Amino acid sequence: MTVVRDAAKAALKAQRIETPSWGYGNSGTRFKVFAQPGVPRTPWEKLDDASKVHEFTGVAPEVSLHIPWDRVDDYAALAAYAKERGLELGAINSNTFQDDDYRLGSVCHPDPKVRRKAVDHLLDCVDIMDATGSKDLKLWFADGTNYPGQDDIAARQDRLAESLAEVYARLGDDQRILLEYKLFEPAFYTTDVPDWGTAYAHCLKLGPKAQVVVDTGHHAPGTNIEFIVALLLREGRLGGFDFNSRFYA
Known part of the structure; x- marks a missing residue:
């Protein structure tokens, strides 16, 4: 027991x-965001707050960015600003879910023009990774259908695979795709990346630089998350964790 305890402490x-x-x-909630005094207004101010969190905890030296919410003119300067505060810029998170064009999906959309727009955004995020020194492109897609017959389910998976392959080909040698999943959010009928198995299947097709992000809060009731983690570790495909709660699930 002493050996196990010491190993656990070392890992922590x-x-x-x-x-x-x-x-x-x-x-706030999914219905309203409540403005508060003193909240950061820019990516630079967010880094100021993040440096204070790391100062108090000692375990939070990295900050992931979200594009376009954290878009700046000079990403190299932002990375330097983070370094001055004892931080590093981590994963770059894409956004293909807010524009009206994405009502029927983004990389899975039936219109090639919309898919082109989505993929171009993902490629732009890789450019930002190059500028910041980030190693990870974090992908979550709100793509899905809301009723039977709205679209061809298999064809949507083909479009997803094709889009991911183009982005994967753009990665540098030391960069990764981290593919996230959510069981039922936000589509009512089918979600295009609903579980770890779907994410894992696409990552296998892409290659070793594509890995799965395990979301602790987005599984069917009774799902054994430890098993998922063990299997992905065994296969070398565990990219990280999203520590979401089950409050919404």
Whole structure:
């Protein structure tokens, strides 16, 4: 037991938690965001808050960015600003869910013009990774259908695979795609990346630089998350964790 305890303590001391930049913004519910005094207004101010969190905890030296919420003119300067505060810029998170064009999906959309727009955004995020020194492109897609017959389910998976392959080909040697999943959010009928198995299947097709992000809060009731983690570790495909709660599930 002493050996196990010591190993657990060593692992906890060595952990590095990456906080999301948007976590330093105004908070609320899915129905309203409540403005609060003193909340960061820019990516630079978010880094100021993140450096204080790392100062107090000692385990949060990285901050992930969200594009376009954290768009700046000079990403190299932002990375330097983070370094001055004892931080590193972590994953770059894309956004293909807010524009009206994405009502029927983004990389899975039946219109090639919309897919082109989405993929171009993802490629732009890789450019930002190059500028910031980030190693990870974090992908979550709100793509899905809301009723039977709205679209061809298999064809949507083909479009997803094709889009991911183009982005994967753009990655540098030391960069990764981290593919996230959510069981039932936000589509009512089918979600295009609903579970770890779907994410894992696409990552296998892409290659070793594509890995799965395990979301602790977005599984069917009774799902054994430890098993998922063990299998992905065994296959070398565990890219990280999203520590979401089950409150909404």
